[in-house]
Amino acid sequence: xxxxxxxxxxxxxxxxxxxxxxxxxxxxxxxxxxxxxxxxxxxxxxxxxxxxxxxxxxxxxxxxxxxxxxxxxxxxxxxxxxxxxxxxxxxxxxxxxxxxxxxxxxxxxxxxxxxxxxxxxxxxxxxxxxxxxxxxxxxxxxxxxxxxxxxxxxxxxxxxxxxxxxxxxxxxxxxxxxxxxxxxxxxxxxxxxxxxxxxxxxxxxxxxxxxxxxxxxxxxxxxxxxxxxxxxxxxxxxxxxxxxxxxxxxxxxxxxxxxxxxxxxxxxxxxxxxxxxxxxxxxxxxxxxxxxxxxxxxxxxxxxxxxxxxxxxxxxxxxxxxxxxxxxxxxxxxxxxxxxxxxxxxxxxxxxxxxxxxxxxxxxxxxxxxxxxxxxxxxxxxxxxxxxxxxxxxxxxxxxxxxxxxxxxxxxxxxxxxxxxxxxxxxxxxxxxxxxxxxxxxxxxxxxxxxxxxxxxxxxxxxxxxxxxxxxxxxxxxxxxxxxxxxxxxxxxxxxxxxxxxxxxxxxxxxxxxxxxxxxxxxxxxxxxxxxxxx
Numbered sequence: 001x002x003x004x005x006x007x008x009x010x011x012x013x014x015x016x017x018x019x020x021x022x023x024x025x026x027x028x029x030x031x032x033x034x035x036x037x038x039x040x041x042x043x044x045x046x047x048x049x050x051x052x053x054x055x056x057x058x059x060x061x062x063x064x065x066x067x068x069x070x071x072x073x074x075x076x077x078x079x080x081x082x083x084x085x086x087x088x089x090x091x092x093x094x095x096x097x098x099x100x101x102x103x104x105x106x107x108x109x110x111x112x113x114x115x116x117x118x119x120x121x122x123x124x125x126x127x128x129x130x131x132x133x134x135x136x137x138x139x140x141x142x143x144x145x146x147x148x149x150x151x152x153x154x155x156x157x158x159x160x161x162x163x164x165x166x167x168x169x170x171x172x173x174x175x176x177x178x179x180x181x182x183x184x185x186x187x188x189x190x191x192x193x194x195x196x197x198x199x200x201x202x203x204x205x206x207x208x209x210x211x212x213x214x215x216x217x218x219x220x221x222x223x224x225x226x227x228x229x230x231x232x233x234x235x236x237x238x239x240x241x242x243x244x245x246x247x248x249x250x251x252x253x254x255x256x257x258x259x260x261x262x263x264x265x266x267x268x269x270x271x272x273x274x275x276x277x278x279x280x281x282x283x284x285x286x287x288x289x290x291x292x293x294x295x296x297x298x299x300x301x302x303x304x305x306x307x308x309x310x311x312x313x314x315x316x317x318x319x320x321x322x323x324x325x326x327x328x329x330x331x332x333x334x335x336x337x338x339x340x341x342x343x344x345x346x347x348x349x350x351x352x353x354x355x356x357x358x359x360x361x362x363x364x365x366x367x368x369x370x371x372x373x374x375x376x377x378x379x380x381x382x383x384x385x386x387x388x389x390x391x392x393x394x395x396x397x398x399x400x401x402x403x404x405x406x407x408x409x410x411x412x413x414x415x416x417x418x419x420x421x422x423x424x425x426x427x428x429x430x431x432x433x434x435x436x437x438x439x440x441x442x443x444x445x446x447x448x449x450x451x452x453x454x455x456x457x458x459x460x461x462x463x464x465x466x467x468x469x470x471x472x473x474x475x476x477x478x479x480x481x482x483x484x485x486x487x488x489x490x491x492x493x494x495x496x497x498x499x500x501x502x503x504x505x506x507x508x509x510x511x512x513x514x515x516x517x518x519x520x521x522x523x524x525x526x527x528x529x530x531x532x533x534x535x
Contacts, residue, residue, distance in 0.1 A: 022148055022245045030146055030221045031155040036214040037098055037139030038159040040105050041132050042166025043210060046302050047203055048074070048125075050174025050323060053306045053316050054200035057191040059118040064432035066118075071303050072428035073122045074129035079421040081133020086414065093231075094142040094224040097134060102218060104131035106211035113205030133421070145226040148245060148253075157338055160394055164334045166210075167302070168327035174203050175320040183317050190316070229257045274412055283412055286400050289350075290420035293396040296357050298388045299424055300431050301326060301381060307435060308381065313373030322378055329382045333389035340390065346399050353391025360384040 048071060061067050081101075089097045108131060111124035140159045147155040178195050190196045228237035234254065241250035274283050301308060305326070309319040340349070364380045367373075404412040 022151070022249075023243060024151075027147060027151065027155070027244055031143045031158055033214075033217040033221045034098070034139050034142045034146075035159045035162040036210065036217060037101060037135035037142075038162040039166035039169070040102070040207070040210055040214060041135045041139070042163035043170040044074075044105060044109070044128055044132055044166075044207055046167045046327075047170040047174065047207060049303050049305050050171060050178075050320055051200040051203040052303075053319070054178075054190060054196050055121070057187055057196050058200065059121065061118070064436040068429040068432040070118070070122065070125075071432075072425050074125040074132065075421055075425035075428060077126040077129020077131075078133040078136070079129075079418060079425070081130040081135075082137050082417050082421060083133070083414070085134050085137035089138055089141070089227070090230075093227050094138055094145065095218060095221065096223075098138050098142060099215060099218045101131045101134040101138065102211055102215035104128070104134070106208045106215060109204050109207035109211060113201040137417070142224055145224040146222070146240065146244070148249075157394075160397075161334060161338070164327075164331045164389070168324070168331050169210075170203075170207075171320075171324045171327040173206055175324045177202050178317070178320060181317045181320075184315050185317070225253070226257050226261075229254060230261055274415065279412075282403055283415065286403060286412060286416040287419045289396050289399060290416040291423040292354070293392050294420055294423040295427055296354070296388065296392055297361060297427075298385070298393075299428055301385065303428055304431055304435075307432075309378070311368065312377040322381075325378070326382060326385050329385045330389045333386040334393070337390040337394045346395055349391045349395045350399070353387055353395070356387035356391070357384055360387060 052071065055061075056067060056070070059070075061070060085097065104127065108124045108128035112121060112128065115121040115124060140156050143155050143159060144152055178199050181195055182189075185193075185195075222240045222243075223236070225237035225240040228234070228240070237257070238250045238254055241253045244250075245253070274280070305323045306316065306319050309322050310316070314322060360380055360383050364377060364384070367377050367380065400413060400416050
């Protein structure tokens, strides 16, 4: 199963005198196995939302602070895992760390399922958070490093899709396990019944099934060829590339990787370099986008759906059905996002998402204030999920990966990811406190999320890259990049485009972008197959 693509090598003139046939079956299989880390990321992240009504009653959690800690403690582990993932994978390899994360997912899920005390439960959740942090960083990295450039965008997007599938799978399993819970069941009944004693344990324990599948599957896929080349194992890297696209492709790809690694050694950056005046503005922009993506309130819906829907008049049995509905809408509009993220432009989608969420949350707050319950609130929550899934969820990560100059990208993205997990922890921990302090249940969360979404709308006015159809060419794409302040006087703009009318000037425009410091020649060449797919 193969498909022809024209090859372009980074750091060298375009190689147009030959074509390669990629082994698509093998490439998609490897990417699918790597994306299982994303599936477990989504599954383990939201499983607690369905288990929450039951383990809280089992452990007799009455204090808002304890409720917040139970739901947010895993995020401490997420932060640790994401921070150490890069250094550990550079030393031990992407594949080994993914195998370790799969094992950690399995062990911690069984640990949570058998926890006898709240302290043990928290410990296992924090260790499970480390597995989430590792998978969130390593799965897309592994896929990107083994995928051909012409397929890289589509293959990496599979990881985002599997995250959403994992979210829906966990929500469906949670609902199925307690589908026979009597309507209007009291807290005492839930605590003393199978649902409160064993049901929530099965929710956590079943996470071990996809974990075991991920663990076993990783033994049948290769190590990242980029990591192999970096650690002096060029023969093994060449063998992997050969299986992906043949001998000619392997030589070109290996040359590209070696050129990139040499450039990274020359451009080694320290975290202190991020505080330089010309870098500070773009770093602040990345951190603000990461924080506002979390503070837009979606994690409150996933982790505290019980409070939100019970305040809307639903009993626990109906709450779990509604949670499954949010997962279905999330999956549906993720497919929409995959189709519009490169067509609608980054900034318009950020504005659409932030503005739409602000309106949805304001309407939800108004419904709570006015005593409106039932279906109208459910529809508003689903609308908020849909708006987030097709805008802020994918676009924030795209923008964060694009706005940083090549020299500081690795360090800057690490800072942004750390800020994201920290913001997620703050939001998840403080919601029960705000909800209890509010005069009306769940009203404070809607008000806070609305304010944060409005702030995100204003922050998205900062300069950022955009991709759109070229007005000068009907046959291709253009990428428009603003030059950050400090690179040149003023705020100039350069356009790199490809099409019938612009092919001849493409090299000159690449040179201008490279001289401006927006991207290196190697980076531009890597981007071309993704920006202008030949298939």
